[in-house]
Amino acid sequence: MDPFIGRFIGEVKQTLTHHAEDAMTLPKADPxxxxxxxxxxxxxxxALNILENLLRDTDEKEKLS
Numbered sequence: 422m423d424p425f426i427g428r429f430i431g432e433v434k435q436t437l438t439h440h441a442e443d444a445m446t447l448p449k450a451d452p453x454x455x456x457x458x459x460x461x462x463x464x465x466x467x468a469l470n471i472l473e474n475l476l477r478d479t480d481e482k483e484k485l486s
Contacts, residue, residue, distance in 0.1 A: 422476065433469050437462060 440462045444455075 426472070426476070430469065430472065433465050437465055437469075440465075 440458055444458060444462075448455075
């Protein structure tokens with residue numbers, strides 16, 4: 422795997438962990454703020470899933486070649 426992609430995945434996972442920990446330890450007084458953080462979390466999860474699927478597809482194609 423490209424080192425840049427590996428670093429990107431690591432940074433996204435670290436950010437997801439940070440958002441999850443904050444959500445549990447620091448309740449938001451404003452429901453909108455909670456929605457923003459939840460949306461960011463979900464968006465990062467989706468981006469990570471897309472990237473992991475692309476990498477898996479690429480690996481499978483390379484194995485077949």
